[in-house]
Each structure stands twice: as structure tokens, then as C-alpha cells.
Amino acid sequence: MYAILSLSSTSPEMSDAQHAKSMEYLSLQLALRDRREIIRVVCHNNPDYLTESIRQLVTAYEPMIRQIHNAVDLSATVGDFQTFMDDMIKLSKPSDKPNTKPPTVEDFVNLLHRHMGCSHRFLHQVAKNGKEVMAWFNTYVHDASAQFRTPSSTDSKPLPEALAAHYKTLSADQQSAITTELDAYAKYLSELKSASRARISDVIRNESASKSNTSYGPGSYLAKWQSLMDTTIITPDKPRGKTRIGASKSVKAASKKDVDGSLPEGGEKKAQKEDVIEKETLGVPETGKTIESFQSKFQDMLKERK
Numbered sequence: 001m002y003a004i005l006s007l008s009s010t011s012p013e014m015s016d017a018q019h020a021k022s023m024e025y026l027s028l029q030l031a032l033r034d035r036r037e038i039i040r041v042v043c044h045n046n047p048d049y050l051t052e053s054i055r056q057l058v059t060a061y062e063p064m065i066r067q068i069h070n071a072v073d074l075s076a077t078v079g080d081f082q083t084f085m086d087d088m089i090k091l092s093k094p095s096d097k098p099n100t101k102p103p104t105v106e107d108f109v110n111l112l113h114r115h116m117g118c119s120h121r122f123l124h125q126v127a128k129n130g131k132e133v134m135a136w137f138n139t140y141v142h143d144a145s146a147q148f149r150t151p152s153s154t155d156s157k158p159l160p161e162a163l164a165a166h167y168k169t170l171s172a173d174q175q176s177a178i179t180t181e182l183d184a185y186a187k188y189l190s191e192l193k194s195a196s197r198a199r200i201s202d203v204i205r206n207e208s209a210s211k212s213n214t215s216y217g218p219g220s221y222l223a224k225w226q227s228l229m230d231t232t233i234i235t236p237d238k239p240r241g242k243t244r245i246g247a248s249k250s251v252k253a254a255s256k257k258d259v260d261g262s263l264p265e266g267g268e269k270k271a272q273k274e275d276v277i278e279k280e281t282l283g284v285p286e287t288g289k290t291i292e293s294f295q296s297k298f299q300d301m302l303k304e305r306k
Helices: 002-006 016-044 049-071 074-092 105-114 116-129 131-146 159-168 172-204 221-230 249-255 267-280 288-304
Strands: none
Touching: 016 049, 049 116, 049 131, 074 105, 074 116, 105 116, 105 172, 116 131, 159 288, 172 288
């Protein structure tokens, strides 16, 4: 906020209370702007990119839609889909009753299990009657798999070999520091993968996943997303204060509050539960020295492969 006011005719000097109010005002204005921009891009943009994108998508998949229409009993399929949507809306709809728990991941897994037979019936009809669709699918799978093949001959070294060669050019102290960081990060990835597998196994078996020591499962990729948010630079909370990051306590505390600055109903218990999860969640090891040593070299390698 100090930097913003420094660019205007208004004096940037303010008390802590004034700074807190101005930060709240800025947050509300940014939220309003984001909503207006989303509405403008999605609904009021000229030309209408959303409608055109849907038309292009339908046109691209029209042959497949026609083939599926000929292969599948669409009346029964639409009926099954409507039943599934009704059950999902009923499960997701908030309840007015007090002390009602929101639906969990296990509840949605049970919903999918109940309607699994409908999807199997649909896929069976497509496989049995839509020979051309199955041929397209087989071609797609083989072409997609081919993209992951490693070329037998190449003018440049594969990236792992090139990075290993660069590692040998570093000093002994640099190699030692990088090895320590990589070992710690490899251990972190292994533990994260194990925790994610244990969590998704608990969900599938409809058992409590509270024993897992991570909130990023199933889907350990969420850990990387959380790490990016935790390292994002945030505006200082005081005039001339230090720049914060997403992992700062004040930032996390503010993210749990509503737009009026108060915790939503049941927010205190939820915040306490999130605090416990954060303490039990695996911390991301430091990799600054590794990135510093390899960043420029890695960028040069990518440019050579363009």
C-alpha cells in the first residue's frame, strides 16, 4: 500500500490502523475487479470467445457424437445421467440443520460406486456397437504413447546426462550442498507419494484418512501447488513493513476470514483443524542452492532443443 500511495498525490504516511483499513479496501476492490473481468471475458467479450470455443469443440467431436448416438441407447444413458446428477446435487446441497457435516471425499466416492454400473453399461455399448469409435480410440492411445518414446538418436545429450555432466564441473563444496538438498527432496517425494497412496486407499475402502500425515492426497501434485502459494510474495501488513509470503501466519489467518473480516460459521473449528493439518503436513525441503547452480544451464539446454 505504501508503494501504491507513493505513486499518487496522497501522502503514503499512515498509522497501523489506517494501513489495515486500506489493505482491507484494496482486497475488496481487487476481488470486485476480478469478478468484473471474469464476467466481461466470459459473457460480454466481443467477439464471444466462449460461444465460439463451444461451437468449435462440438464441430470437432461431431463425428464421434454421431457414432456414439448410433451405438448407444441415449434415452437410457440420459436417464442414468439425470439420476446421477440428482444424487450429486442432493449430496452437495447445504443443509439448514445445525451440526450437519459437509460431504466428504468418501461420500462422493460412494456416490461414484453406486453409479458405476451405469458407466460400465455405457462403455460396453460403445465397445460392442461403435467399432469406428473404438478404432479412433486405439489410434489415439498409440499416438499419445508414442510421444513418450525416447528418440534412439539425437544430436544432443538427454537432459539427465547433460545435467550430470554439468554437476561434475562444480566445486566439491557445491556438489556436497546439492547432494544434500537432492537427497532430502527425494526423501520428501517418496514420503509424499506413500502418504498420498495411503490416503486414496483409505478413501476407496471408505475408511478414515485422518491417519495420513498429509492433506495433499489423493493427488500429491497439490503439494506443489501449495508450495507455490506458500512462496508467493504478499503485501506487507504494516506501513514500511517486511514483504510477506503465502506461508506467513498473518496471511493464512486472513485467508480463513470472510470478506467482512469475521470467521464464517464453524470457522473457528475449521481453522483449528487446518492448523493441526499444517503441523502434520510434510515440509518442503530447501532447494535454493540446487536451483541457483542449475537454473541458467537448464534454461540453455531447453533453448538448444527448440
